[in-house]
Amino acid sequence: MDAKNLARLTRWLLYGVFGGIVLLLIGLYTWAPLRAFFLAAYGIGPGGSAVVLAFLTAMGLIALWILGELVAVLRTVEEDPFIMKNARAFFRMGFAAEAAALAFIAKCFSAFTFMTAVCGLVMLLAGLFALVLAQVFRRAVEYKQENDLTI
Amino acid sequence: MIRVNLDIIMARRHMSSGELSQRLGITPANLSILKNNKGKAIRFSTLDALCKILDCKVEDILEYIEEEEHGTDGK
Secondary structure, three states, X not given: OOXXXXXXXXXXXXXXXXXXXXXXXXXXXHOXXXXXXXXXXXXXXXXXXXXXXXXXXXXXXXXXXXXXXXXXXXXXXXXXXXXXXXXXXXXXXXXXXXXXXXXXHHHHHHOOOHHHHHHHHHHHHHHHHHHHHHHHHHHHHHHHXXXXXXX | OEEEOHHHHHHXXXXXXXXXXXXXXXXXXXXXXXXXXXXXXXXXXXXXXXXXXXXXXXXXXXXXXXXXXXXXXXX
């Protein structure tokens, strides 16, 4: 499978994940069994549900933000991915992932679960990786521009 | 800064951009970048071919111009 088809397949998978998160976010507020499932999974009683709902909503929105940026980057793979827009997109993804990591780490202190700690660590590393990738892309764009303007 | 005086030499030799780009083996768009001083670098092979085609020296094509210092004293 070549790069274009791989990017296209990944993009469609991301559209699926994006849609799934949107449905979960809507269901969280409109479908009581789903809300009950999430609250039970977090092991928090009805009194703390507003905080958990706010946390889940914030994480869902951050996930949508990251996925949106990723889809925008993957769209450029078919033509020219080495553009400054992508470097900025990776920076934003890194920023969003670090914000999510911060929220997960904060949650570890108030309602610790093993998965919260794992998510916090994963988001922290993913965010750092995206920030490094943003720098790499920036350098690549500079090299490409120099190469394109060498006659 | 380095100024490319390609248009002057081309006018002297009565050579069009199309003909030169064709003989150089580069696209007209790239020749335009070179002519309009928008390029960042020029390959020795391109310079060599330019001198050969236009029957000129490197200094006829490239010229060093001292850039004016932009004031940084806030005036």
